[in-house]
Amino acid sequence: MKETNSSSALPDNELHPSGLAAQAVDAIEDLSGVHPGYRRAHAKGICCRAVFRPSGLAASFTTAAHLQEQETAAIVRFSGSSTDPVLADVLSPAKGMAVQFSLPDGGVTNLVGVTIPVFFARTPESFLDIIRSAHKAQAGNLGVVELIKEITTHFSESRESLMAIKRLKPPASYAESRYYCIHAYFFMDREGTSRPVKFEWVPDSGERTLTAGEAAQQPDDYLQDELELRLKDHPAVFQLSAVFGEEGDPTDDPTRAWAEDRRRIELGRLYITDLIDEPEGLVMDPTVITEGMALSDDPILNFRRTAYADSHQRRSREL
Ligand code: HEM
Incomplete structure (x- = not known):
């Protein structure tokens, strides 16, 4: 099967400006600002x-x-x-x-x-909720530790991922x-x-x-x-x-890791x-x-197709 690597592979209605992908990228921009011409996440590379x-x-x-x-x-x-x-x-x-x-x-x-090893949101909808509440908390001047506490209290699915982020040290x-x-x-x-x-x-x-x-x-x-x-x-x-x-291991939930002994x-x-x-x-x-x-x-995996295409469309237009 030949795959193409550009957003033009998507039908127009999948990239609707009020669709979920655009809302997700808007929410990231609202939280972290716009850097024209760059990826809306993982901009430095x-x-x-x-x-x-x-x-x-x-x-x-x-x-x-x-x-x-x-x-x-x-x-x-x-x-x-x-x-x-x-x-x-x-x-x-x-x-x-x-x-x-x-x-x-x-x-x-x-x-x-x-x-x-795990992501902080189980669905595109909860991704949006989490990013939007992080934005609200940011407006209330919460520090990083309070922010993590605030999010994990309201979104228990994000706990494992945010704890893993908290444990990260800069790589050599x-x-x-x-x-x-x-x-x-x-x-x-x-x-x-x-x-x-x-x-x-x-x-x-x-x-x-x-x-x-x-x-x-x-x-x-x-x-x-x-x-x-x-x-x-x-x-x-x-x-x-x-x-x-193995039998019973979730294939639709990026917030849950499989057992170590697989x-x-x-x-x-x-x-x-x-x-x-x-x-x-x-x-x-x-x-x-x-x-x-x-x-x-996995709904997040399938959602990334349109979110990445939307980000690609925005950054290409700005160049
Ligand atoms: C709702 C879920 C997610 C959203 C909305 C999202 C959003 C984005 C966006 C907008 C970009 C920039 C795409 C581009 O302009 O080319 C990006 C890049 C990236 N994301 Fe995600 N992402 C999600 C989930 C994930 C997950 C689960 C992972 C973990 C594997 C991940 C890892 C990355 C990496 C490594 C890049 C940089 C790719 C590159 O080097 O081109 N993202 N993400």
């Missing part, structure tokens, strides 16, 4: 060239072309979660790693991860962080059997964070500087893990080699998948 070498272990679970035998080219975008494109790296808590694989048929497929490197793709997908094998699966990017060099003292000494763009230096010496390598869900297999390794300029029109929409995979019934 850098792109890299990479190669994915599959292990071959996925072939009995999925027919997805990039997970068979042949290596594929990929683009990686590392980012800070803030909407502010010049915010110091130590100040945006969660980091993102979005990967776009080039498929042999000329199409692409995306996997988008962050450094926390984009290449020394673990990234969780959060949502469940399905693998489809040759016989048409489907299995629920989640994905994680695990760094070969291990996970490392900075002490408060080290963090205070970092320049604003230390994560880009560090990666640039590192890549001059050797590639940054990540293992792609698949975690299989079966894992290594799908392959990603070798990141160079920094590159961002390719024009890049949208890391996590619903762009390929034959051999299917989207789960």
Whole structure:
């Protein structure tokens, strides 16, 4: 299946200015301001060239072309979660790693991860409620700790995610962080059997964070500087893990993690080699998948398609 990577793939009515996606992006803008020409979330980022070498272990679970035998080219975008494109790296808590694989048929497929294992909202509607109440609380001058308390009191689903954000320390490197793709997908094998699966990017060099003292000494763009230096010496390598869900594991709820003991297999390794300029029109929409995979019934996953297209439309118009 050939997938396109631009918002024009969406029917017009899915991007209606008063639709839920536009309301969600409006709510983010109301909370955090508008930075013309930039993504409405994860605004600060850098792109890299990479190669994915599959292990071959996925072939009995999925027919997805990039997970068979042949290596594929990929683009990686590392980012800070803030909407502010010049915010110091130590100040945006969660980091993102979005990967776009080039498929042999000329199409692409995306996997988008962050450094926390669960999301704070279970549905697009509760996402809107949470962002709007964060905005109200901000207007009342609440500090971060009070804000988290206020939100978790009213939205218990967000508790695990906000606690994970609170525990985060600034990473030593984009290449020394673990990234969780959060949502469940399905693998489809040759016989048409489907299995629920989640994905994680695990760094070969291990996970490392900075002490408060080290963090205070970092320049604003230390994560880009560090990666640039590192890549001059050797590639940054990540293992792609698949975690299989079992009977009863939720596939429709990004606020709930699966048990730690679920079966894992290594799908392959990603070798990141160079920094590159961002390719024009890049949208890391996590619903762009390929034959051999299917989207789960997670309402947040399915909603991200229109929210990302809306953000892409806004930022493209501003350039
Ligand atoms: C209601 C749910 C969500 C909304 C409304 C939302 C909104 C957005 C928007 C507007 C963008 C910018 C898109 C663009 O202009 O290309 C974005 C980027 C991003 N989001 Fe989300 N998001 C949601 C859920 C999530 C979740 C669950 C994750 C965790 C994996 C996530 C991780 C990211 C990352 C890593 C990026 C940067 C992608 C890139 O590098 O291009 N988001 N998000």
